[in-house]
Amino acid sequence: MNSKALFDLTASRYMQHANPGIATLTRFMGLETVEHRAKGCYVYGPEGEAYLDCLGGPGVFTIGHRHxxxxxxxxxxxxxxxxxxxxxxxxxxxxxxxxxxxxxxxxxxxxxxxxxxxxxxxxxxxxxxxxxxxxxxxxxxxxxxxxxxxxxxxxxxxxxxxxxxxxxxxxxxxxxxxxxxxxxxxxxxxxxxxxxxxxxxxxxxxxxxxxxxxxxxxxxxxxxxxxxxxxxxxxxxxxxxxxxxxxxxxxxxxxxxxxxxxxxxxxxxxxxxxxxxxxxxxxxxxxxxxxxxxxxxxxxxxxxxxxxxxEDIATLCARRGEHLLAGMQQVAAEFSHVIAQVRGKGLLVGVEFPDSDIANLVIAGLIQEKILTAFTLNQPKVVRLEPPAVITEAEIDRVVQVFAQAATGAAELLQL
Incomplete structure (x- = not known):
């Protein structure tokens, strides 16, 4: 069964037996594949589609998937x-x-x-x-x-x-x-x-x-x-x-x-x-x-x-977190009309937008480029970044670059 067929079957089962709202939301966000396996910083679809996991459970996969x-x-x-x-x-x-x-x-x-x-x-x-x-x-x-x-x-x-x-x-x-x-x-x-x-x-x-x-x-x-x-x-x-x-x-x-x-x-x-x-x-x-x-x-x-x-995971989180926070602060400075604030410690980073609509557009833009993230539950206008500690600096640089692209797209769409 190919990835699209398995998604349709799974979404149908969600609609009929699990949580229809999640199935609808997933389609709306363009996530028309299912998770199949995971390793390190990545979640893979049935046909090998690789998603860089910057949500991490959230916060579950500090040492990576399937260590x-x-x-x-x-x-x-x-x-x-x-x-x-x-x-x-x-x-x-x-x-x-x-x-x-x-x-x-x-x-x-x-x-x-x-x-x-x-x-x-x-x-x-x-x-x-x-x-x-x-x-x-x-x-x-x-x-x-x-x-x-x-x-x-x-x-x-x-x-x-x-x-x-x-x-x-x-x-x-x-x-x-x-x-x-x-x-x-x-x-x-x-x-x-x-x-x-x-x-x-x-x-x-x-x-x-x-x-x-x-x-x-x-x-x-x-x-x-x-x-x-x-x-x-x-x-x-x-x-x-x-x-x-x-x-x-x-x-x-x-x-x-x-x-x-x-x-x-x-x-x-x-x-x-x-x-x-x-x-x-x-x-x-x-x-x-x-x-x-x-x-x-x-x-x-x-x-x-x-x-x-x-593996001194705490130190690794501190170092990678500094790199991620610095990169996101540069994006915030470039898009100050879109991003209200960037804050965090270690690999626990939040990017706040003026409202949740902008945040959701940015999340959708990230997902389209196969980077997984989400908003924080009590504050939907904040996009969270919580990747595993095993993420590399090159992968962080990619996240920062794609985040900037997603912010550009959101600003253009909303004419900000």
Whole structure:
């Protein structure tokens, strides 16, 4: 079956059995092929059509698609067992927890594995309530923590929240980066403050220097926990192992996901300092997961973390990110009438346009040249660039060149 025929069949199945809106949107954007395989920085169609992946999951494929070390590790684990008994101790999960704890900031020591970032946030919220005995949470406007009920309650864009109201009680949202608003919002009923070190889905928003340190101090003064969501920023993406390393801040709980599974398995986790883990003392089954922490997923975690350390992925993200950011800033200077701002850290870059219509035209232009990207979920006028760390400088130069062409096309079409 050729690529076009397979696309038509797949789109028909989406229309009838999966998500008609996505099928329609894909046709509208001219993406009339399907993904078939992937390697490194590229996603390939059935006939070998090569798309440079600058979306990356988003943020999942930090070490690239199908890294050979992770593929081999998972293949070997499949020869043994994929899922655990939940009765006998699991040495693979224990090894994965040890490796995560060794990389986490400060004295974070204990790890709970689940299947997604949203599940990790749910577990962190439960842990904070149980440990503190307090009901409330303070979060940031524009934040994104997932679309399960608790994670959605903590998140900050109404288009994803309003259809499911009433959401969970006890969540207050303050402007991101506003220290005074945080001071006023945190009280003696606050279980935790939940923040992203960089707001990824709100358009790659970087807070003022010292903001995380201040949040840490506010939590300490009020007896509240600090939860940092590093699901997308963590494991090297921003040029450091953790984005919170920039300010040398240790949260009480940190949430992980995306790159944690090495781009091979859906894995999430929340990890915490020893004091918080008292939640499991009386009842070790107070929070569990059928598939979370399974041997196959944890083998992927072990291998992925080894790659991240051995190949110094954080430094690679920093270097490639500098090259990408510099190139995009040059494009922004040339197209100042079209591009409002370029910002980012490491290989986490956002390009903001005056409105989402321009952003969508630029995305379409990139896709026509077989470069994959998308807008940020909470801020559709921002185009995100999150390629794998294995992207080369030559490939980055191509992205910058095609981005400039797409901006030219959008400006001409809209007569800007």
């Amino acid at each position: 050979p070390a992770v593929v081999e590790a998972m293949h070997n684990q499949l020869e043994l067992m994929a899922l655990g008994s939940h009765i006998l101790l699991d040495p693979v999960m224990a090894e994965a927890a040890e490796k995560v704890a060794a990389l986490c900031p400060g004295d974070i020591q204990y790890v709970f594995f689940c299947n997604s970032g949203a599940e990790a946030v749910e577990g962190a919220l439960k842990a904070a309530r149980m440990h503190t005995g307090r009901p409330d949470f303070v979060c940031a406007q524009g934040g994104f923590h997932g679309k399960t009920f608790g994670a959605l309650s903590a998140s900050g864009r109404d288009v994803y929240k309003t259809p499911f109201e009433p959401l969970l009680a006890g969540f207050t949202h303050v402007p991101f980066g506003d220290e005074s608003a945080l001071v006023q919002a945190v009280t003696d009923t606050t279980a935790a403050v939940l923040l992203e070190p960089i707001q990824c889905e709100n358009g790659i928003i970087i807070p003022p220097a010292g903001y995380l340190q201040t949040a840490r101090e506010i939590c300490d003064r009020n007896g509240a926990l600090l939860i940092l969501d590093e699901i997308q920023t963590g494991l090297g993406r921003t040029g450091r192992m953790w984005a919170c390393d920039e300010e040398e801040v240790t949260p009480d709980i940190i949430t992980l996901g995306k790159a944690l599974g090495g781009g091979m398995m859906p894995v999430g986790a929340f990890a915490a300092r020893p004091a918080v883990w008292d939640i499991f003392e009386e009842n070790p089954y107070v929070h569990t997961s059928t598939f979370g922490g399974n041997p196959l997923a944890c083998r992927a975690v072990v291998s992925a973390l080894e790659v991240i350390v051995d």
